[in-house]
Structures are given as structure tokens and as C-alpha cells.
Amino acid sequence: MNPDMASAFVNPRFEDVVELFRRSLAEGMVMILVGECSVEYKGRGVASLESGSRIVIAKPDGSLLIHAATSVEPVNWQPPGSKLEIRIEDDNLVLSSTRKAPYENVIARFISLSLVAVCKLEIKPRFKVEIGEEAIREAVLAEPSLIEDGFKPISIEKPVEVGFIDLYGLDRDGRLVIVELKRVKADVEAVEQLKTYMDSLTDSYGSVRGILAAPSITYKAYMKLKEFGLEYRKIDIAKCISILTSRRRQQRKLGEYYGDKS
Amino acid sequence: MNPDMASAFVNPRFEDVVELFRRSLAEGMVMILVGECSVEYKGRGVASLESGSRIVIAKPDGSLLIHAATSVEPVNWQPPGSKLEIRIEDDNLVLSSTRKAPYENVIARFISLSLVAVCKLEIKPRFKVEIGEEAIREAVLAEPSLIEDGFKPISIEKPVEVGFIDLYGLDRDGRLVIVELKRVKADVEAVEQLKTYMDSLTDSYGSVRGILAAPSITYKAYMKLKEFGLEYRKIDIAKCISILTSRRRQQRKLGEYYGDKS
DNA sequence: CGTGCCAGGTGCCAT
DNA sequence: ATGGCACTTGGCACG
Numbered sequence: 001m002n003p004d005m006a007s008a009f010v011n012p013r014f015e016d017v018v019e020l021f022r023r024s025l026a027e028g029m030v031m032i033l034v035g036e037c038s039v040e041y042k043g044r045g046v047a048s049l050e051s052g053s054r055i056v057i058a059k060p061d062g063s064l065l066i067h068a069a070t071s072v073e074p075v076n077w078q079p080p081g082s083k084l085e086i087r088i089e090d091d092n093l094v095l096s097s098t099r100k101a102p103y104e105n106v107i108a109r110f111i112s113l114s115l116v117a118v119c120k121l122e123i124k125p126r127f128k129v130e131i132g133e134e135a136i137r138e139a140v141l142a143e144p145s146l147i148e149d150g151f152k153p154i155s156i157e158k159p160v161e162v163g164f165i166d167l168y169g170l171d172r173d174g175r176l177v178i179v180e181l182k183r184v185k186a187d188v189e190a191v192e193q194l195k196t197y198m199d200s201l202t203d204s205y206g207s208v209r210g211i212l213a214a215p216s217i218t219y220k221a222y223m224k225l226k227e228f229g230l231e232y233r234k235i236d237i238a239k240c241i242s243i244l245t246s247r248r249r250q251q252r253k254l255g256e257y258y259g260d261k262s
Numbered sequence: 263m264n265p266d267m268a269s270a271f272v273n274p275r276f277e278d279v280v281e282l283f284r285r286s287l288a289e290g291m292v293m294i295l296v297g298e299c300s301v302e303y304k305g306r307g308v309a310s311l312e313s314g315s316r317i318v319i320a321k322p323d324g325s326l327l328i329h330a331a332t333s334v335e336p337v338n339w340q341p342p343g344s345k346l347e348i349r350i351e352d353d354n355l356v357l358s359s360t361r362k363a364p365y366e367n368v369i370a371r372f373i374s375l376s377l378v379a380v381c382k383l384e385i386k387p388r389f390k391v392e393i394g395e396e397a398i399r400e401a402v403l404a405e406p407s408l409i410e411d412g413f414k415p416i417s418i419e420k421p422v423e424v425g426f427i428d429l430y431g432l433d434r435d436g437r438l439v440i441v442e443l444k445r446v447k448a449d450v451e452a453v454e455q456l457k458t459y460m461d462s463l464t465d466s467y468g469s470v471r472g473i474l475a476a477p478s479i480t481y482k483a484y485m486k487l488k489e490f491g492l493e494y495r496k497i498d499i500a501k502c503i504s505i506l507t508s509r510r511r512q513q514r515k516l517g518e519y520y521g522d523k524s
Numbered sequence: 525c526g527t528g529c530c531a532g533g534t535g536c537c538a539t
Numbered sequence: 540a541t542g543g544c545a546c547t548t549g550g551c552a553c554g
Contacts, residue, residue: 046391055381070323102532114381237308
């Protein structure tokens, strides 16, 4: 690894940090600061943090993260596209990040720094796979019996007045089935959403079945579901994944067979 | 600043990082790693990230953050309470963070490291303020039209039998107006609170208006409000802030003029 | 501990 | 820009 892709300084002088900032951030590098700072936020809300030990990360896309010793969420932040300025003021190292529309500003005022580091992070966004609602839908389309034996999907993401139906189709008796997919535990809101879709259809169509398909469901949601005369279908995420992977393996094989390099 | 509160190494050997981890994380320090790694997540969902430049932060509360060059959100993470293990495997530095209930596991596999740093971040959770009801009240007093054109505030925090009325005054027709201020989305509870104040006054006074002033309101709260014959007034937090800041600037100017150094 | 609810939600993709 | 919606939402209060 190229040694000048990263550099770090313990207990740096503020002047050196300002200089480092000027040389690094312009080059698309990430800057990491660790020290004691207070924070002021003004914009969609107002927040003010007393001085404390924090990690500040300035990314080349303009994002600014201020993290404390605990928790996944930053105590303060600024979204991508913000403009960062850095200066020395009253013997403090001051970072000011601003974005307009909506106007937001974060000021971090360091009274001391124990560490500063800069490093180059390539931006090329590498491949990411995940299972989401979309993947579950894909699995259900590949293997409709995940919903019910004899289920025939007709369409996905069908727009109705009140939103989009995740999936709908016909059951073995030819009745219309509305399916609401959830990739996580279904709650009352999911039930109400399905109910809303049902209501917007029962006028135009006769008997319609509503199925809430999710890996699990809360007790209250299940009660409400029954109350509305709707149905619950447990979705096995592991099964979805194995369906998708075997399907993709198949696709790759076909691709290779036909000389497709994509 | 104590120099051993932070240390950093450029292009560290994996063995040294493992050793550093053993000495530091137990001491409640934060560890920051920068390098090329691939990531696998398995738990509530499944995700897999190809190798790329990333920043990994391990916090003493068990949180793990994996950040890429862009965006505020981590590309992968693990919540507080997770257990981190670190080892060398196939010439890679492997971090594995696990939590149970629900089971989740993240594995970051470094093929190279450009930087490692450890630092002590005091956990003492310092004071945090956000724009509060008080600041909103201040803004409304400075600019009563935030409530309504012609509104004249009479008093704030008026005690009634059942508590304190945030703000009351007279409308342009001289009718008494009770104002309930909320700094966040108003819920049913806020409506009920206002109703309680109203009820405690309608005996002694004739026609009284009740206004719930908040940046937003839940659907159910709005329904209940209408049911009670009360009114909703949207409060623009940004406007409040600009009123307060311009007012403070003004005050400072006056202060300077009169030689006030505060 | 599960459930409900808010967030400066963030991010993504549609119009 | 605006709106809709999912998110490993995270975090907090509460039963």
C-alpha cells in the first residue's frame, strides 16, 4: 500500500491541521479529527453540545460526522454537499460546515486535539448485495408457492389511488389476491396499509383476499389482521435467499453457456 | 493533552494491530482502522460488500461503524452491545462483531491497512440542548404574528389549577386565546393538555379560543383537535430561529453601543 | 424485554 | 425541488 495514502499526527498543532486540511481535502481525502470540542447546530432544528471528547470525520463528498464514545448514530452531522471551512479562532480550531436549501450549519470548536489523520478512500462504489423487499418479491415471483400453493402472480408494484400494492395475483380458485410484503416483522401499520389497499379495491372488484407476508408479525398486528378478515403468511427469509442464489447460479450458467460475459 | 490518550500507526502490521486491539479496547478506547476490506453482514438481513476502501470504528460500547468515502450513513454497522473479535486469517485481518437476540454478525476482512489509531474518548455524556419550547416562546413574543396577525401576548407560563398555560393573549377581536406550544410534532396528548386548560377556564371566562402551535401535528391529534373545536397553527422553526438570531444580533449591537462586554 | 413512536431521521427513486 | 417509502432504520419512553 502506498504510504502517502494516509498520514496521522498525535497532538497536532492547530496551524498544522489547517495546513493539512488545505492540502488534503481538496485532493478528495478524508480527514479524521479526535479531540475535545463543543458543537453548535442550527438549521432544521437547533442543537448545542457542551465540550466533550469527539471524533469528527470530514468526507470528500461534504458529509461531516461527529461521533461520541457510544452509539451508532453521530451526535451531530451534516449531509453530503455541505461546504467545510476550517480556521483558528480564539485559540480554538473551528470547523464550520454549511449547506444551503435547506440552510443548515454545524460548528465544531476544538479546544484540544489528540489526533488528526488524513487518508485517501477510493470512491468507486463497489458491489453491494442485500436482501430487501425487492429481493423477497423476486424470490416470490420465482417461487410463488412461498405465498401459497397455486398462487399465480400477475403484477408487482401496482399503483392504486392510495399508493402501490407490493404484489397481486390469483389464487388457485381464480380469486384476486393482494399481497403486502414485509422483509421484517410486520406491525399494525403494515396491516393498516394492506387494509387501505383492500378498501380501495373492494368497490371495483368482488371478493378480494388480502395476505400479509412477512417473516414474523406482532401480536397486535395479528389481532387487527384477523379483525379485518385478512390473512398472514410466514415468509422464510433463508428460503428466499436460497431460491435467489440458486436462481442466480442458474442465470450465470446460462450466461456462460451463451458466452455472455456481463 | 496527555500524549498516551491517542496513538496512530501508518501501514501497521496486522500482528501489531491485533496486539493493539488487545491492549486498547479493554481500556475503553476507540479503535479506528482505515484500509481495504470486504464486508459480510448476516442477521436481520443479509448484505455483502466487495472489497473497497473503508473506515472502521470500534467503540467501547460495542458499536461498530463501517464507513465509505461518501454519505452520512455507514455502509455497515453493528449496534451497541455487540462483541468484537479480531484475528488474522489467510493473511487478512478479520474483525468479527456479533450480537445475539436478535442474532447479527458483521465480518470485515482487511486485505490491507493504511492506518490504525486508538484514542480515549470520555463517555461522560455532556449536556445537549435543542430548540426548546422556551426558545419558541421567545420567538413568538418577539413576533406574535407567528401565532396570528393581530395576536397580542399577555402572559407566559400562566398557572391554572391544572398546570401552566404556555402562553395566552388576545386576538384582534379582543377574545382570549390560549396557546399550547410544542417544539416537535404535536400528538394527541398535546391536544388533550390544551383541552384540559380550556376546560379549566371556560367556567370563569366566556368564549375562549384554543390554539395548538407546533411545527407539525399527527393525523389523529388533528382529528381530535377539530372534534374539540380547537385550532392548529403551524410553527416554522426556521423562522423562529432567524427571529431569535436577528434579535440577538440586535441585542449584541446595543450592548456594544453601551459598552456592554457580555 | 417487546411495542410504539419520533427523527435535524437518511437514502433512493419517482414525478 | 418535492413526494413517497423502505431502512439491519436508531434511539427513547413506556408497559
